[in-house]
Amino acid sequence: MPGRRDWDEESQERYEEDFAEFEMTDGANGRSHRRRRSAGRGSPAAWLPPDDLDFESELPRRRKWRWWWVAVALVICGICGFMGAFAAVNLGIGLNLSKDAAVTASNFLAALGTQDYAQAYHYLGPPMTLQPGAQSSFIAQAQRYDACFGTVVDYKQVEGTTVIQDNSWSSTYEITRSKLPHSYRLTLTLQEDSNHQWRIVDYQSEGADNALAPSQPACQ
Template sequence: MQGRQEPRDRPFNQYPADFNGTGKQRAIPRRPPNMARIDHPPVTVRVARPQREAPRQRSWRRRILFWGIVFVVAGALACGIGYTAVNFFAATNATAGAAVTATDFLSALSSQNYDQAYNDLDATITVQLAPDDFKQQAQASDRCYGKVTDYSEVQDSAVQNNPKSYSYNFTITRNKLTKPYTLHMTVQQNSYGDWRISSYGNNNDLGPGQPPCS
């Protein structure tokens, strides 16, 4: 069928002149004479993906040295604390043992149990004083000054002479005296670990000293 030729039947390389708005065909731009001809696209430089840094291996020597120091310090602290605790409890037990002996001695005198009081004496006294001699001394003090009715340790009077020796002052009340007097005692630990009285009063005298017993 022949008729009006449609635009789709036009040749591919022919374009209407009114496309550019001037009624003329557009001129093809010329390449500048100094421009290099590029036959292939430029090569794109690829940047490598950053690699993860491998974790550093811990030095076993450093770890062993660190824990070694920790154990040494902990052991030293434990030994120091243990040594302090042992000395503390030893000193506490020593003070308690010496005080118990001194109190037992005065308790035996107040009940006129002279044999028991003699058993609390140290060998430094008993080598020179027989049991009967001590009994006579105690009975003489009771007759002269009266029976021991009360006794108490003077506050803060305990003194540590050395690790195996303590001194005490006791206030003694007797029923024939108008006022109490102070009796000084020294208690020491013997080779068996027992606490015994090594001295009492003025030259091992159970009385006040003054006035003298008549």
């Protein structure tokens, strides 16, 4: 019958299409059964990610964390740069102050070497200049030391002895006098006055206060 044949052909095509989605396998009891074929490597289902991985939402999250770390790194670099600049400025200020104070100390010792006592007294500051007759007392002391130990013929700053604290600067010098067989050490302490000038406020020779030379009984 034509109608029956048409139905059988159409049914056969549907059956073959449905059957193509399955493959025959042997069960444990020897019976055959059908199972759906797994997708091959070329099939789109072989590379699709699992449903529970949402890559569209994961990518913005990773980008957010990446920019956060970049911001943190920039902040750290900014802080380090500021601290470095601050330290450099302070170091520059300290070096300038040390240089100015060292120049005053050197000029003072040079004036003693030429026996220009009035000029040497010019580099002194309070409290050494506050007492009545301070200048004449200083000149008399310097003349006595020159007569006893000889004039200052050389001086050299001892490395590593400079101390800077607030507006105070101190350093030790190796002093050579013409009549002494060996050199001695003289420590000068300076302070910056209101006119930003460095003045000598104290000097100690081998631990003796207010002495420009080591003390010896024959020279008292």
